[in-house]
Amino acid sequence: MENLSVQLTQNPKEKPAKGAKLGFGSVFTDHMLLMDYDKGIGWHDARIVPYGPISISLAATCLHYAQETFEGMKAYRAEDGRVLLFRPEENFKRMNISNERMCIPQLDVDFCLNALKKLVWLERDWIPEDKESSLYLRPMCIGVESKLGVKDADNYLFAILCSPSGPYYATGLKPVKIYVEEQYVRAVRGGVGFAKTGGNYACSMLAQSVAHEKGYAQVLWLDGVEKKYIGEVGAMNIFFVIDGEIVTPELDGSILSGITRKSIIELLRHEGYRVTERKLSIQEVAESYRCGKLQEVFGSGTAAVISPVGELKWGDEVMIINNNEIGPISAHLYQELTDIQWGRVKGPEGWSVEVKE
């Protein structure tokens, strides 16, 4: 690839041993990708360099005004040794949607994808071989202009970090308890809920930590105006199976358009299921529960793939879903998506992208 320089590390780190507990996002590989943007020049100086801290001004716009976006994706090692990505161009397209909202310049999707592949190939020996482990990839854009005025920056940094990560469910796929949040909100229409940007996560941490203390894994966000309609969960989209209909909230600008969400909708529709994207109130969910029509609830996202929900707590009401067991549609989707991601089955054209020399 032209205009991508590579500077190899002189001090390669020891890779985690096979079978080591990796957790999520705390170990980083030997290299990272960086690229600068300067107003009047555009993106330039894409480079793979040894992984390590960088120097930016404490007055950088990302630090004060959260002018930043990020992505989350994975590189998977198939049993036959192939290195695979899952719909990676979707991540860079989404990053451009986030960037537009946050006044960060557009990226060249093809260039980023090729640069990512080059980085993943260089770091391929870091992709864990353990079952359900992967190399988590974190593209990010930050405003780095040194200026305290509240205005979009003239200078940006794009980076990709690679972090070998273990299975999301250390003890196997298990239903989680979810707390329906009625005090705090995450996003409103017209705001930045549809963008993968830091502020959405900073503002979610208090509710998340209160829910944690009460024994819940995540919070379910309701719409920011009426606190009536279902939005999404933490860093996952959410699906409900109600009387045979699979319902997920419509993309109204306040929720993140998940690539796992989109893939699930496409797979299920192809298989003949009835999938509806619409407004869904927590009231409707509770009513369907009371009359025995709430069959399954599950979250979807790159990290967990599918996260079955065993319990929903809304005010004084506790809804135990499918006997606190994994439902058939959740189990089917988990198997199908992970089979495609790890290259055990082929999947729809273009979903699985092999990284080669």
Ligand SMILES: *Cc1c(COP(=O)(O)O)cnc(C)c1O
């Ligand atoms: C990343 C994310 C998701 C899931 O998106 P995927 O592309 O499926 O990983 C859902 N909601 C939020 C808020 C997210 O940040």
